[in-house]
Amino acid sequence: MDQAFEEVKQKEDLYQLNTYKKLPLSIERGEGVYVYDSTGKPYLDLYGGHAVALTGHCHPSVVKAVKEQLGKLIFYSNVVYSSVRARASEALIKVAPSGMDKVFFCNSGAEANETAMKISRKYAGKKKIIAMKDGFHGRTAGALSATGLGNYRKQFSPLLEDYIFVEFGNVEAFKNTLNDDVGSVILEPIQSMAGVEIAEEDYYKHLREICSERGIVLIFDEVQTGLGRTGSWFFGDRLGINPDIITLAKGIGAGIPVGCVIIDEKISKTIGPGEHGSTFGGGPVASSAILANISVIKEENLVQNAWDVGEFIKQELRDVNLVRRVKGRGLLLGIEIETDAIRLRDFLLERGIITGTSSKNNVLRLLPPLILKIEEAEIFIKELKAFE
Ligand SMILES: Cc1ncc(COP(=O)(O)O)c(C=O)c1O
Structure with a gap:
């Protein structure tokens, strides 16, 4: 271990709340699909800085836009109008499913x-929310209450009442759980942390039909799947179905912290001034990043690239002995292997490739930037084969 890294590690371990299990490296610089550690060693980043670097690290267009904005105005809240927020809002609604206004x-x-659960409760006028076993929605009180995945809840109960958990991918189980108090359902269309679990196409269609029939708000948590990662702007696009609310975060600001909720007109019109807010939401710097990021995704055809490169990886891994199957869509992939995924992750890290794991100990997770090229995917495949 080099001295510079040792010093960084010691300091962080000393002063930071001990909530993260970190990889033994300090990332100091990034460019495209590569990041560089404190010794200057490059890493092919198939973890995408935690599914965040959708357009790669430090895309020149994003850097330019953010720098320009920093020189003009760093922040003013939603108490005033802002031209850059206006354009970012328009850009998002233009790529959103129809009806989401x-x-x-x-x-x-x-x-x-x-936010999504709060406004859906008002719209539906019913308090019960269905969430999925093994789903992950975040660590704040409401989001954690909707999180079914094992250990995240442990030690923190009782959480909020009114959440009912059902098995993901099982329409009958969903139907059997319904009662007159259920106003909304929240799910990750692909359960990422749970090991990149995806349901049959019909499942999503049935869910949509049932929710429409019964006036239940369908919320897709697209924090990981949104904005092109799965080979469509939003998960439902390829299936021809829209949820009523989509939540986004991670990649939307290219690394500038942003969360966002996109809402169907029938629900959005029920919310008025004062009913919700967030001081920093839609600040000028964040908005400039969103705007530049969306432009890059369009100009560089990254939605299609995510699909193509994802299909290529799936195809190439088909005959690799170590690999049992590859789950997921586009560039959200779970590679189920014969052995422990942490060992494989560490092996790849040694060879300069960052990958992720999941709650399943035999699933390696890939969440790379959508700019990933076939040649870069080939580097990963070659190194993975070397592990066999
Ligand atoms: C599907 C999903 N929803 C919600 C969250 C929470 O996002 P944040 O950490 O930005 O609060 C995450 C984070 O990993 C996630 O993967």
């Missing part, structure tokens, strides 16, 4: 989910 900006995925 309003956006609310906040600062994180958890806050976006809190």
Whole structure:
């Protein structure tokens, strides 16, 4: 271990609340799909800085836009209008599914989910929320209450009442849970932390139908799947279905902290001034990042690239002995392997590739920037084969 890293590690461990299990490296610089540690060693970042670097690290267009904005105005809240916020809102609604007419900006995925559940409760006028076993929605009180995934809740109960958990992917279980008090349902369309679990296409369609019939608000937590990652702007696009509310965070600001809720017109029109807010939501710097980020995704055709490169990886891993199957869509992939994923992750890290794990100990997770090229995916495949 080099001296510079040792010093950084000691200081962080000394002063930071001990909530994260960190990889043994200090990332100091990033460019495209590569990041560099304190010794200057490059890493191919297939973890995307935690699913955040949608357009890669420090995309020149994003850097330029944010720098320009920093020189003009760092912050003013929603108490006034802002031209850059106006354009960022328009850009998001233009790529959103039809019928979704309003956006609310906040600062994180958890806050976006809190917002979604709050406004859906008002609209539905019913307090019960269905959430999925093994789902993950964040760590604040409401988001954690909706989180079914094992250990996150442990030690913190009782959490908020009124959440009912059902098995993800099981329409019958969902139907059997319904009662007159249920006003909304929240789910990750692909359960990422749970090991990149995706349901049958019909499941989403049935869910949509049932929710429409019964006036239940369907919330898709697209904090990981949104903005092109799964090969469509939003998960439902390829299936031809829209939820009523979509929550976003992670990649939307290219690394500038942003959360966001996109809302169907029938719900958005029920919310009025004073009923919700967030001081930093939609600030000028965040808005400039969103705007530049969305432009890059469009100009560089990254939605299609995410699909193509994801399909390529799936195809290439088909005959690799170590790999049992590859789950997920686009560039949100869970590689189920014959052995412990942490060992594989550490092996790859040694060879200069950052990957992720999940709550399943045999699933390696990939959440790379959507700019990932076939040649870069090939580097990963070659190194993965070397582990066999
Ligand atoms: C699907 C999903 N929802 C919500 C969150 C919470 O986001 P944040 O950490 O920005 O609060 C995450 C974070 O990993 C997530 O993956």
